[in-house]
Amino acid sequence: MQTEKLITPIAHAFPVGSVTWGVINGMQVVTRFVGSDEEEARKEFLGIADASFLGKFGVKGRNAAQWLQDQGIVVPEQPNSWAGNADGSLVLRLGGSEFLIEDAPGGNLCEKLLKADAKPAGVYLVPHVEASFVLSGNAVQELFAEVCSIDLTRAALGVQEVVMTQFAGVSVVLMHQDLEGEARYRVWCDSSYGPYLWEVMAGIANEHSGGPIGIGNYFSAYQ
């Protein structure tokens, strides 16, 4: 019988037996796919990691931006852009009045927001349980070129842009972030598409000498 209440939505796509499972934020996740040296090498070419365990919080509505500001959250001014809070958490403005907030590694901002005082009129909670990915590497643009029809190069993306597009036929939210000294892309999709999208992206990553790696390769908090 399953004892942990949470399991990563990508679990179905992970190979049985050959990977190391662990629990992060109360969620069962794969913490290592291959040896650390090989994961380092994969990351160089095209690394893909599961970040679905990071806490997420969402609100929408005409007063959502104001309410977030009242909670001390940095709110991106432009629709389809993102901002970082001081604690490293991300705030994505998905259109004019909808927001997705994701905890920094080790953070618990989303839990605090969920427990915050009753939301005023015009602020609606949006539950977020998306599958969440981190991507990086020399060949990441080649992956994008295969799964997405729009231009996702750094030059085209801009600095703080959030893109809502399709990857291999699945709606995703994408942003680019320079973090811990490297360029990374973050991708979120509906959890039910998580295994499919993981398989597609990991398969392409393998073709470029990359592949799945543990999240510790990206966030030192989980090494």
Place this chain on the structure above:
Amino acid sequence: MSARLARQKGEWVNRASTIKFSFEGKEFSGFEGDSITSALWASGEQVLGRSFKYHRPRGILSLANHDINVMVTDGMDTNIRGDVVPVAAGMALAAVNTDGGVKKDRSRLIDSISPLLPVGFYYKAFHTPKKMFPFWENIIRKAAGLGVVNFNYPRILKRKLHAHCDVLVIGGGATGLSAAYEAGKSGLRVVLVDENAQLGGSLGFDWGGSQESANLLQELLAKLESLPNVSLIAGAYAAGYYPDHLIPVVTREGITKVRAGSVIMASGAFEQPPVFRNNDIPGVMLGSAAQRLLHRYSVKPFSNGVVFTANDYGYRVAQDLLEAGIKLAAVVDLRSDAKDGPLAAQLARRGVKTIAGSCIYEVQANADKTGVKSVTVTEYDEKTNEALTRDKVTLECDGVAMCAGWAPAANLLYQAGTAMRYDYGVHQFVPNRLPAGIFAAGRVNGVYELAQKVQDGARAAAQALLHIGLDVPELPSVQPSTRAQSHAYPIVPHPKGKNFVDFDEDIQVKDFINAAKEGFDNIELMKRFTTVGMGPSQGKHSNMNAIRILARVRGVPVEQIGTTTSRPFFHPTPIGHLGGRGFHPHRLTPLHDVNHKLGAVFTDVGAWKRAAYYKVAGLGVADTVLAEVEAVRTKAGIIDSSSFGKIEVHGPDAALFLERFFTGNYISQAVGSSRYTMLLDESGVVVDDGLAHRLAEDLFYLSSGTSNAAAVYREMQRWQQIWQLDIGLVNVTGAYAAINVAGPLARQVLSGLVNISLDDSALPAQSIRETEIAGVPVRLIRVAFVSDSTYELHIPTPQAAFVWERVMGAGQALGLKPFGTDAQRLLRLEMGHAMPGIDTDGLTNPYEINAQHAIGMDKPDFIGKRSLQIIAKRPVKKTLVAFALEAGYAGEMPFECNLVIRQGEIEGRVTSIAYSGTIGRVIGFAYVAPEHSALGSRFQIRADSGALVNATVVSSQFLAMQK
């Protein structure tokens, strides 16, 4: 004997690497960089293929993929275009479309009876008796055709990529390279594609006896090398034009869909052959083909040739041939004014005579018809376009280079919507009005002089940059050449024909004349009747001559004839490229692995994979499903319903929104209760149904079927844009999993898990409560879709597996069994629930399914109300009824969509049907005429075999019929 010339600057072949291969069972060798054709020609092979219809021997025509004279198979792949496909070590090649080999093709006899086989002969000769047509068709198909499809060809799926650039340049000749350089100087992303293996276009072969072109090519490439923002891609053809400057670029590796800010078409022109008798004999080739052989592959096209020209280009070809040491018997120029010009004088100084105002009347083949023996030259009357045969001269030679003019490679320009005009200076169609962001330059624009092409490329680049918002100075326009580069009518009639216009389809001049006589005198009709331009090279070498002939036949200017429609793709593209490595998105419920462990067999429901049933060893599918149903009816069953649509409607206007969106009443709905929802479209057709659960005054939680969930949410967003109510819509389909526990013991299974009472009084039918299971928040809903006693648990997706295990654990001792969608459909049928999408179609209105109870016509408005008001005044045309077959019926089982028949006429159709073990009868829903819908009415269903099966209208309360 080798026809290979000494090593020369710019040649494409790598002489350090020898390639061995075979053709028609004979061993050959070539060099790395050779095409199949060039390697064979260098080895002295001239008969490289057989023509499509008459099986005439064929050699080189264009050497540029503008014809398909050389089509070979390697046993695995077929229709390989020898002119452009590199020869590879170990290839075992054979020509396609032969019976007994390319030299001894038994079908060559067809050529001798060709007068009996004009275009369209099979339509005329064999259309009656009709029953014999398949017989003749079989013979004709075997006699005429290309390669044989290999059904064992491996499934090779190529990646399909997307790319983006600011300026896309199509064509890597002087014009394209110049344009890429000028555009690239801006620092923007510039991509240049060219179909040839190396860049340079005609700079690489059209030298005209000097090194000017070759030097310019080196200069341009060197300049471009300094621009890292410019990507030069050879071996890549722009295959078509789609809106917003989307251009698929095809390489051997696959397709890249390039989206460009602006596009420069520097695609050049196709050389067009003059038309004269036996212009297809091996050794007779286009002048540019001879140049390609000479300068790309260092191969002699022939040893002692004749140049037949109708433009100045022929003199450049002649100079190149002479430079390569090839003897020229003469230059025959169709133009009477050519003899006194400087070009003829230059040749005269090299000892080559020019025979002006003359034509090659016919070519004589050598004894075994593998090459040219001689040509017959006569005077040509340019006014009447006739050969004057009173004085014939025969010139001994072993090859002919033909130069008559060009047709713009404007395929993509046409596809982009360019309006073309016929320019009488250059005698060519040129762009007249270009679509925004598309620019044409070089030969396709009617510009031929080398310096002008470079200038025109730069001019187009400046315009392309201006189009995408750069502030650059506009450069002066370059006018089309004022000297005709093409002859207005390079056609030489001959009473014996075999003067080919379209080499793909063996179409001669007389075929066009006859087609016009039969009334096919419109270019599109003529194309279809004669099949000109319909072969694999799609008219690249034939359409322009066809237009000129038709114009002459009809006595109208060329521009009145127009051109045929140009469609993608520019060259035939493998299906594996087009299909590519496809993506097949699918959704898994959070319980997918749990279901899998339980033996689930999955089925596709929309994008979702759902458990259809759970395998039981030793039990067939039907019995397995019946056992799952029995478990629900007698004990308890559990089903993963996570794919159901789930939407939250928040806000003070939430109830009002539902009132407008659905047909029912929701303002009065109590918190904690559930109500049926029916969605219509604006024409009153039933679209979807589901339940609305009120969790708070300002919060409704909607659940609906799997298939329509996304569409319903989109529709809600659309209407909210119109209504602008004070609400918030949240699609939580993916955020919540759903588990149904159904059956008489369902309450018992759950009662120990939740901290609320499940008694009917505390949780009556159609109600919702928020509770917890082992600390996991749960929305617990009492529904009655598959059983009167059903509890639906909605839980956060990541915790679904945890809760499922808890419920399974609690139900183990009570006989709780998982059931799938097959059992679910039967269970709902037994419950008498009609389902939109299954029991309705795209025209069904609520009155036809007896859903009046769900319609609040007293409401101010709802989607479809106005239509329903109109529909309500009309008689109902069909009615959905519940039916049962005779008790104990053991005959052929009817299926869904089988027709209801009454007195030989179609009255309706079956929408749902299944054998219910619970009831012991076959039950279902069907549409019948309203006058036959009363309980007890009888009708007949026509099963697949045609057998009529008796059925009786019964109450939809099927379970009341239980044994």
